[in-house]
Amino acid sequence: MKLYKSCILILILSLTAVYISGCAVVQPIDRERLADPNMIFDENPIEQGIQNHYLYIREGTQGADGAKSGGCGCG
16 A cells, blocks of 8 residues: 555656646747747648638638638728
8 A cells, every 4th residue: 555655656746747847938039939830730721821811702701710801802
């Protein structure tokens, strides 16, 4: 029973150390590298942009992705 408690304590301490080490302060100069378009999870962001443009202009719809446009194509 004592071995079981010590194993659980070691596991908890290890997980806590991993969790805490994942936190980091990012300097403004480093944010440019982290905002690289290659970091986007979308398979083809250009195709997604074209599709959004088509929906905004041709069909007069507006998605919930923060873009401001109407059906007239002036946005």
